[in-house]
Amino acid sequence: MSADVFLFWFLAILTLAGGLTTVLVTNPIYSALSLAFTMIGVSALFVSLNAYFLAGVQLIVYAGAVTVLFVMVLMMFDLKHELITFTRGKISGLVKAGLVALFAGLIVGSVLITSDVFSKSGGAPEAVIGGDTTKALGTILFSKYIFGFEALGVLLLIVAIGAVALARSKGGTHAK
Amino acid sequence: MGHDIFEISINAIKLIVVFLLIVQAVPVLVWLERRGSAFIQNRLGPNRIGPFGLLQLAADAVKFFFKEEFVPANAVKLLYYAAPVIALIPATLAFAAIPLGQPVQWNEYLFRLQGYEINVGIVFVLAVSSLAPYSILIAGWGSGNKYALMGALRASAQVISYELALGLSIVGMILIYGTFNLTEMIQAQQAPLSYSLLGFTLPLNFLPAWGIFYQPLGAIIFFAASFAESNRLPFDLAEGEAELVAGFHIEYGGFKMLLFFIGEYGHMIVASALMVLFYFGGYAIPGISLADLNQWTADHTASANAASLLAGLLTFVCFFIKLSIFLWIFIQVRWTLPRFRYDQLMDLGWKTMLPWALFNTVLTATFVYLAHL
């Protein structure tokens, strides 16, 4: 077992555990903290896939900002243990759980069925994936995807304004 | 990364050494701060134990170790204990990525005087330090104390706010030097200073091409924001004794308190180190370029290995001298400036520093574009 393989299994198990804890734990703050943990795990997985820059951004954006926001909001609301964590409908709950299981089976099944397709075409150009991909990412982001990038900038501006407006309102649709 | 067992073990040792470095720097800094603040305030400070009161550190350590261990009744035990440990992580991880001296070439091995070399070092340092709010939040909430929670919320809001200005102020540097790599950034600062625009060049050979000369505004914003990032005065609203008693570590004592201390000073060290790195030429000795230095050491030592080792040592010392200057500035500021009000703090962050940082970025981009025309 080489180091890469060990790394993958180690990270995969940690990440998956973090994800499951997020969903299953009854205290939302633990949920948020384990979500942060999962984010860090995913970031590490990015590193194992040579996507260094994305790993950093993942940490900054998800772990450093998004999840911190969650934690802050939860702490501000001071929610502790929840009495009703999960949905209580017997039929709909069963349907939902079954749906999730079915979906998991379907995805895993489809991945496994098509895995040989990937392994056949797996002769990926090593030049691209070999070293650090930051420069390539920057080049493609500012050339091929420049329009999307600009659009996202506008979106962020709108969201910033909208979030401020929403948070300042005293509730109701006609804030003073 | 390591290719044989020797290099791997050296790397492992390096990590431990870096960790110990940051941990051991803290007592020294505490002593420095206490003595320094005393002199600033026209007092004497701790001077009874040992020469210049240096053994006070040991006494403090003993006191920390033997303090009573207690958990508040309302605390969430797991989080309460986890928080101080988590507090250590960001600072030490970030510090490990900072090159402390010129790499040493020992036969076929290249030993970098840093925990690990990462190609996107700047992103890594930012990313890791963005995890800092967690320990604060966990501590604040886990303590089960109103003041602690308020302090934690304040602190984390502050850290998130200033992260933006901090990150944006570095963008100018990245644009100018065209790299995320910290070592490359230091290399790029070796050349003599020259401003070029639209094909015209203004050479200022007597100065090194340090970031401070290209990015004065960015440097100021970065420096100010890093104060806020490390929750130091004048931005230590999280502690704000008058309002919140002691902020998020109100319920902590003894060794756990010490860990928080280490975290905070670690932040300070990282901030100073980044300041040195980005704007003051890193480990390079002022006035002597790295090439000259290597030439000089090669002339004065017998073997190439020894020359490399000597150069590494000299740059290391130089780096630490620069670092100490900035650490002293941190301490000096803490004991001279009063504290902001919270709304002033937020106003400063969002309405002053962020726009200026944005302006700096745009300006830099324009100039870089014009310079390359």
Added chain:
Amino acid sequence: MQNSELIGEIGLTHYLILSALLFVAGMAGVLLRRNAIVILMSVELMLNAVNLSFVAFSHYLGQMDGQVMVFFVMTIAAAEVSVGLAILVSIFKRYKEINVRFFEHLKG
């Protein structure tokens, strides 16, 4: 596919399945949890899972487009969370309630 290969040699399939499992965990959270904030978190989890598969594809197929997509997804996720949390904060300020079933009252 041999069992030992499955453990000993990491390929695209592994990352995809990991991503699928993370996604399903997030989906379960969205479908089953009652706390609106946790639902938002689960959505983030799903987005992360998708990101992971994007990066894995990008790595194994040798194309950068996947990473660009991840970049975009992150931005949009950040936007979504800020707005979502802002809405939740204003609702909570008014009603002291974040149970998602409570929001049924908002239907037309």
Added chain:
Amino acid sequence: MSQQTLMAILIFAPLVGFFINGFRYKKHSAEVAGTIATGAAVISFISALLMVIDLIGLPAEERRISVQFFDWITIEKLKVVAGFTIDQISAIMVLVVTGVGSLIHLFSIGYMHHDEGVAKYFAYLNLFLFNMLLLILGDNLLVMFVGWEGVGLCSYLLIGFWFTDKQKATAGMKAFITNRVGDAAFLLGMFVLFLTFGTLNFQEINHLVPLTSELTWLAPITMGTLFLFIGATGKSAQIPLYVWLPDAMAGPTPVSALIHAATMVTAGVYMIVRLNPLFMAAPNTMMIIATIGGLTAVMAASIGLTQWDIKKVLAYSTVSQLGYMFLACGVGAFGAALFHLMTHAFFKALMFLGSGSVIHAMHEEQDIRKMGGLKKYLPHTYLTFLIGWLAIIGVPPFAGFFSKDEILWQAFHSPRGHWVFWAMGALGAVMTAFYMTRLMALTFWGESRFSKKIHPHESPMIMLIPLFVLAILSAIGGWIGIPHVISEILPGQPGNFLETWLEPMIKTVPGTEHAEPSLEWGLMGISVMLAAISAMTAYHFYVKDPSKPKKIAASLGKLYDVVYNKYYVDEGYFCGIINPLVRLSKGIWFYIDVNFIDKTTYVISDLVRGSGLFVRGIQNGNIQQYAMYIGLGVVATMTYVLMR
């Protein structure tokens, strides 16, 4: 200044005045608002004068200044230009409207001085003037129609100016609704003309009119002109739509002078004169116009004999005089109609303003039974009123004599005319002389009958100046249209200026040229004599022997009641049209709308709601449920793709 600019100033000056006064109507005092409004009207008048001077400078056949501002509507064949024209006809009209309008504005400053809504009042007046100018100057029917509707609106607003009084507000509504009937007909007429000629432009229509006359009733030109005439009866208060005008006296007196005597009510006459070649081509319509005009003249005058309200008398007099104008139109004497329109505008505006002065002096008392002997209290008003009286009863050489005589002569002499029309006109003239003298007698002469508490006082100078100006115009205004027979015996033989001026624009009925001077002299003498006898009788009745009228009224019995109650026309309208219409509407509302249409829609909406109720269960507001549906869809799709 270019003609375009001048035209724009002419038309839009009152609009600007309207906006200035209208938007800050609570802020302006009477002086400020009045100055603004009067200034706007005077500016209009001056620019109109300048344009008319330009017009006179042109050769007779080309006297036409057209200004086109922009293309207003362009839909396939329908092409309407926002264009305005001054030619011989509209020149007279625009001078009358802006000139008399300016004087009345001036008068209003004094008259409305103490009213709270004075700025609003002036804003309305200016708006009216603007719309009237649109009506006069518009070079096609649609622009005219805009003005037509606009003056209707202003008339409504001004009649109901004191809208807190329910009766006055109702009078405004009555005017508006009655006009609406006419306006609908006007629209229909426009449609017919557009279908026939493919254009709405006056000049083009007048050019396209066939030279031969159409004699069938259903011919398009006859239909179109008939509809237009119905429109004119609405606006110009002819049988059967005259009922609104007497009630319209509820408005402020200057308004009655401006709108309901001098300008707006003559719009119908003006429209017919404008389209005279078209009307000439429809003899049937002409006959109807003449008949209606004659009947109106007689009937209104007969009602005027019995009224006690000073303004009501004048109102019926107006209706009667308008009848004269239509009579003139009907017999093809368009020039005479326009002539009488002008002189009538002078003396009737004068009399209305005079009555306004009287009412002002009598502290809002309008009943002539409670006046009398005002001669010594109001010398200036009396003098001007006297001139107006002389003018209206047709004493030479005052204005009314020439125009009325022209109409009577044409009614008798024109090939389209008939001695019956002359007789109607003469009867009307006799009655006019009688009731006008009666008015004079009861108001100014004889004993004073008002209570001792009232001390009548002469009006301020600002109100008297318009009176003097109008009095002068009433006295000499007729001299521009002196008939040939008189002109020949006068020194210098001034000739008929008006006829020459209008000649290029007015089609004359063939065969009018040959006239016998002796016949004309004779008819003239008869009508003047009749009027004089009638006036003297009235003087005898109401000054010398005040008990006589009551005896005569008593001896006439029922007949007097009928006339006194205005022939029960209003009541007839209520019984015959309004009440059945209301009852029918109620019936339709209850049986068709409520019981049929509504219930049908209820069934449909219930169906929709029922199915909505059924489907609504899916959309229960639980977002997790929604997410589940998405998940189900995804799973189904994936299953399908994988199993395929």
